[in-house]
Amino acid sequence: MRNNTAILTIGIILLFLCLAACEPQVVTVEVTRLVEVGGTVFPTPRRTAEPAVAVTPAPAQPTPQVITATVEVTRPPLGTAERPVQLLFPPIASSAVITQRGEALVAALEAATGVEFAIGIPDSEEALVALLCAAPADVIGVVSAAAYTLAHDQCDAQAGLVARHSDDLTWQMGMIVVRPGGGSALADLAGQRWAVSDTRSLPNYLYFRAKLAEAGVEPGEIVTMPEDSSALMALYSEEVDVTTADFIPPIMPVDRTWVYGETEPEEWRALGISPTRSPIGYVLVAGEPEFGGYRLRDARSRLFDVTPDIFDATRILALSEPIPNETVVFGADFPLSLARQTLATLAEFAASEACQTSLCSADFYGWTGLEPANDAAYDPIRFIKDTLDLEAADLWAELD
Template identity: 20%
Template structure:
């Protein structure tokens, strides 16, 4: 894979248009909510539609949900107002925001349990997965192997894993055969089918395959994880009506606290709740993007 696949997108983050320009207030008649295809699109859409109905009831307005065809197109959807609200992973959010197309309103939360004690985290990690019988034991062993990656706008499926590889002296162009896939479940599937030697995904993407492939965790293993990644965002159009922004924020927080609604939300991306956040929280992503654009 050549650098030119990454640079055109990343350069927009560094030199994109400002988000501070005065804009007219935007209030759509139908709220368009879009999701990134981190798993099978048809399955994801079926999970997302019930959330759309709940939002419609809370906001007292029509809500249309859709699944982006790729991580890249969801950024374009925000730019062209084909989406008013988007579940953006950190890298996609930074790109959209720095082009003046999105403001973050919420970050997702995840419940974890260690030694019987539950806690809520606002971060996650990427992981490198290999088959159980693979001779690959660590990051260094990945050199000259086939690796499944997501598009460059995927934080856990590209940005952070590639950053870790580079830290270990592995050039993704010269030292690896990259296989680009759409969906973290597809990356694991490619691994199981021996189409790749390593899959870079969010932790733990294998959960999404357990229903159809119960032995997935027994037949694969994690060899490394990335540094902490700020959790995914719920972002809205930068010029969206201020009251509507607050209503959307309130609706998501309220729904995430209701037992029945929370179950629907968790089915989509394993989110356990939402909390307010701001753009500054994603500056660490900008540093990763800037570093890789120089490579």
């Protein structure tokens, strides 16, 4: 028994040493030890040729006893080579492109924070969100607005920064377009044929479907088109009654800014002037913005050359709420001081020349900058999910 006790002691020590580099946890070790009953070792009776007068009791079997040893293991500090900060990207490009484009960003982050970062590429956004939730102190992810909303609601992941695109906006919007006289409210769309380029789009379909459902309005046939331009052409040629497409607000006259909820989507119509094409290709109303005019940028402007009366033949009935662009997200337990350093470095990097061969390159994200994110901006996605009673899988489908 002394040998067993010695082996047990050595085993526990070795176990402690092996686990010392693992994640912090309480490890419960169960060890089986043999215990002698009453301290007596019973002899085995001998067989004889003569009948036995009495039978010697069989020796008692040793009784197993479970000893529980609790060992507390310490993880390596976050940001060390053994435990770098995980900077995760969804597979929006090849692994080689993501890794190469991310190198300059990692170098900038390591120089600014003094900790080590490692790029990771999960198989999908769903897997990325799972990692944000499973390792909330270690992970930073770049995800879509829908993925962030799910991560926040599932495990309190936090939005840090939202991307600005080449249109100088940190969000995207959709518009419902009809012909003149085609209605003035959502209720007028009941039973109408609707051309849609993507029935998974948050701003161009799901948001409006949720608004119609909220109002108790059921549209007619949903006609799927290859892209926004073909959906608009179907409306223009009277094949359908309504369509949805991308809305980018016009560039306003000098010293004015288009503001959602305050500025009319087609304020320029008050001038009573039809749009024209400028020599360098812009669709303008009353000249360039610096001279008091408007530059039109919504999806109809792409059809201007083939249908120059597209703006006269269609009207915007309603806009979706803004849906944020890609978002930099932190796990719920990520250290606050390191998060602040990382956010400041990311914003500075996105505004630098170095970003042009990294996050801002055309074969990666094509961003023009990063701005602070606000969780309330993602409420339209929650409205869609709750109103249409969508499962998480329905939103993942939108991200494919």
